[in-house]
Amino acid sequence: MMHHEIDLDDTDETPAKLAAGTKERVGFLPIVTNWFDRVFVGIYLFVALELIWMRFLEQSIPLTVCHVLAIALGVLIVWRG
Helix, strand or coil: CCCCCCCHHHHHHCHHHHCCCCCCCCCCCCCCCCHHHHHHHHHHHHHHHHHHHHHHCCCCCCHHHHHHHHHHHHHHHHHHC
16 A cells, blocks of 8 residues: 655645636635635635624614625625636
8 A cells, every 4th residue: 555645734825726727716805715615605704794783883874785885895805706
């Protein structure tokens, strides 16, 4: 049997090397992400924006405006992030 050693430090520093033959995607997020990561970030920001909106702005601006902005932000993050 052949024994192959993998340098784990090298794989931690360059995760794009693991995906051989794929073009590295560059977005505006300062981290390397896949589509699932961007969906997760979008959902997280959706919840945070809703909570902040309900605390500070709901008395003057309806929550529906927040829904539209949060969905638009989520789509932007998934598409371009």
